[in-house]
Amino acid sequence: MSNIESNLNARMNVTGVVFSYYYICHRKMWLFAKGLNQENISGNPDVVKGELLHESRFKRQVNKELEFDRVKIDFIKFGDQVYVHEIKKSKKFEEAHIWQLKYYIYNLRARGINCSAGVIHYPASMRKVDVQYTQEDEAMIEQVSSEIQRIINQNKPPKRLSKKFCYRCAYFDFCFS
Numbered sequence: 001m002s003n004i005e006s007n008l009n010a011r012m013n014v015t016g017v018v019f020s021y022y023y024i025c026h027r028k029m030w031l032f033a034k035g036l037n038q039e040n041i042s043g044n045p046d047v048v049k050g051e052l053l054h055e056s057r058f059k060r061q062v063n064k065e066l067e068f069d070r071v072k073i074d075f076i077k078f079g080d081q082v083y084v085h086e087i088k089k090s091k092k093f094e095e096a097h098i099w100q101l102k103y104y105i106y107n108l109r110a111r112g113i114n115c116s117a118g119v120i121h122y123p124a125s126m127r128k129v130d131v132q133y134t135q136e137d138e139a140m141i142e143q144v145s146s147e148i149q150r151i152i153n154q155n156k157p158p159k160r161l162s163k164k165f166c167y168r169c170a171y172f173d174f175c176f177s
């Protein structure tokens, strides 16, 4: 087993979504990792909108799906090169989206898949962002994964933020009522 594979096994609860929440809100990340998965509750308008976008436009553009990390990853293959595709409804958390995609690439590479790039699609604004994975990203992902593990092992959730985006967060009632 490679180092990277044993690292992945040690961090089973660090999924791509958990990884992206690290860049948005540590409390949200903790709550999600602990299984308080408000995002799955039907009726959250942002979640429903995201699902609709994924079902309608994106499925016509991408030709393959790979399931791991408890999510399905969409990708296109050219020769032996794999390109990951992600769809997001808003560019507001672009940095988090980029790291989520890089985290998927990291996981694919750990499984011996030749992947070093991907694309994030923002169909609502008709934009896309190309993402290149570098060797430095691997070191950063290792470092952040350890930090995520440390945070989610804590008994209490991190302090809440007080940001504008809290109003649209699925955990708003949990944090502010």
Ligand code: SF4
Binding pocket: 024, 025, 026, 027, 028, 159, 160, 161, 162, 163, 165, 166, 167, 169, 170, 171, 172, 175
């Ligand atoms: S409401 Fe704000 S503080 Fe609470 S989890 Fe969401 S983003 Fe974090």
